[in-house]
Amino acid sequence: MIKKVAAALLAMMALWPAVSAASPVTVKLKGDGLKDFSAYEMDGSFYTAPVVLTKGNRWKVTWDSDKLYVLVTPKGMTSEERVEIPYTEINGGKYVDFSYFSEPAGLTYIYKDKKKELSVQKIKSGKVRKEKKENTMDLSRRPLVLWDVNFSYPMESGGFENLSGNHILSPSIGSYEDMEKGTCKWNFSYLKQAKDHGLSVMPLIHNDFEVKKTASFMRDQKRQDHVISTMTAVGEVYGLYGYNMDFENMDPKDRDLYTSFMGKLSRPLHENSMKLTADITVYNAGSPTWSLCYDREALSAYCDYEIIMGYDETPRTSKYAGSVSSYSWLDKNIPILTAMVPPEKLILGLPFYTRIYSGNPGYMTSKTLAMKDEDSLLRRTHAKPVWQPDARQYTLTWRERGILHRVYLEEEKSLSAKVQLLSRYNLAGLAFWRHGFETSDVYEKMEGKGEKKVAEG
Incomplete structure (x- = not known):
């Protein structure tokens, strides 16, 4: 039985239907049973009639209330599922982004610009693209999330x-x-x-x-x-x-x-x-x-x-200030995990945030501080960062209106130290929580490029 598994899943897409700023260029379709179908090139992508996607013999297409779906039975599954895909209106017709969906649909193509000709053919059995094996010894292939x-x-x-x-x-x-x-x-x-x-x-x-x-x-x-x-x-x-x-x-x-x-x-x-x-x-x-x-x-x-969610060493609810993710804490806990999980299957997750703890020890409360906001905190408080060798982090301590505040900073030097744990324990790769918290230059600085911002105290 067909299931409406993704009708609303994709309904929140920004492109329904998509509208492009560029003028479409008509191209000729070449392939079995395709000569009567129109195609266009627009914004660097090729657009075809939805039915062209069925030529790979993997998908069917159907319409329901002006929404376009593909019907697919993935390998290893027994039921046919219905997944909504976007379309674009061009010259009064409805077209799909063939450049994006062709390979999943089982199709490949060659475009001859001079002839404005798009040659489409089915991907041959046994010609499935081989996935490159991720090798942690090769930095260009390590997984980064x-x-x-x-x-x-x-x-x-x-x-x-x-x-x-x-x-x-x-x-x-x-x-x-x-x-x-x-x-x-x-x-x-x-x-x-x-x-x-x-x-x-x-x-x-x-x-x-x-x-x-x-x-x-x-x-x-x-x-x-x-x-x-x-x-x-x-x-x-x-x-x-x-x-x-x-x-x-x-x-x-x-x-x-x-x-x-x-x-x-x-x-x-x-x-x-x-x-x-x-x-x-x-x-x-x-x-x-x-x-x-x-x-x-x-x-x-x-x-x-x-x-590994390598953070919240000191949780939000702690009554005492501490690091969100110290080097020493990770160094202690990673060997416990590698005894359970092959190291080549472990990715180390690191934080782009920390917490400001406020109040007297034993009664402290905290709030999240994104790494990108630490510089403004330094300028506002005029507090001097102090390096903690064990945690391999700077701490910042100051008082406002008599209230004590303390934070373990997360910046490029602290993160660079933790990144070294990858080679120390032969882990697979890195992950970062989360985009929007980081500084724009942190990625290159983690690999030793650029200047450090925080002077060691």
Whole structure:
């Protein structure tokens, strides 16, 4: 039975239908059964009639209430799913971005500019593009994940790309319940720009950090199957790198159920050349719902990577000031994790934020401070940064109106020290929480380029 798995999932796209500023140029279509169809080149992309996407024998197309869908049965799945895709109106007709969707649809093409001719053919069986293996010894291939909560990364900036590696953007699209209901937020323009700039996209899906609702989901096979089928279909149609699963605050009694769910999810994703990553905390025996809820060793059999959330060493609710992510804390905890998970499957997540703790020790409260706002704090307080060798961070201490304030700064020197843990423990790559908190030059400075801003005290 066809499921309307993504009708609303993509309804929040900015391009429905898309309107381009450039004038379309008519091109001739060449290929079996294509001579009667129109095609256009516009803004560097080719647009064809939606039916052309069916020529790869992977998809069907259908319309419903002026919305365009492709019907697809991904490898490893038994049900046909319906996924909405955007279209663009050109000269009174409705066309799809063939440049974007051709490969997922099983098609390849060659364009001859002089003849204005677009030759389309089906990708031959056995000619599937081989994925480059990510080699942590080769810095150009190590996975680098930038969580981009609001789809706001400026593709033209080149900031993130200044760090050597395989660049993966991870926007937050919603929870597993949003995936069920088709209410995930999305943005086709973002996906297209990422592809044009050689960036992969791996959406983040969370569990709202709700223990009881997650427990119910973990006991409902039908709901899980629906979510897995939806994720796989959407991932295939939009050519996603894979998914990042950010399930936190779960009942430790559900640990094996979560592992089982991830195992079921991994199979169709892998069969369709997508990655599966899971966010994990450091091991803490005193934190059942935030740490003991993961069977890290068992998850490693299914996940391509487990991403260490290397932050909140000192939590928001702490009554004492401390580091969000000190070098010494990570250095102590990473070996515990590598005893459970092969190091080549671990990605180290680092923070682009810290916290200002205020009040008397034992009664402190805190607020988040983005790394990009630290310079203005330094100018305003005139406080002198003091280097802490063990934490490998600067601390800043000052008083306002008699109230004590203390913060462990996160800046390029602190982050550079933590980056060195990759080679120390042979970890796979890096992740950063999150875009919008960083300074514009932090990526290049983490690799020793540029000048340091903070003078050691």
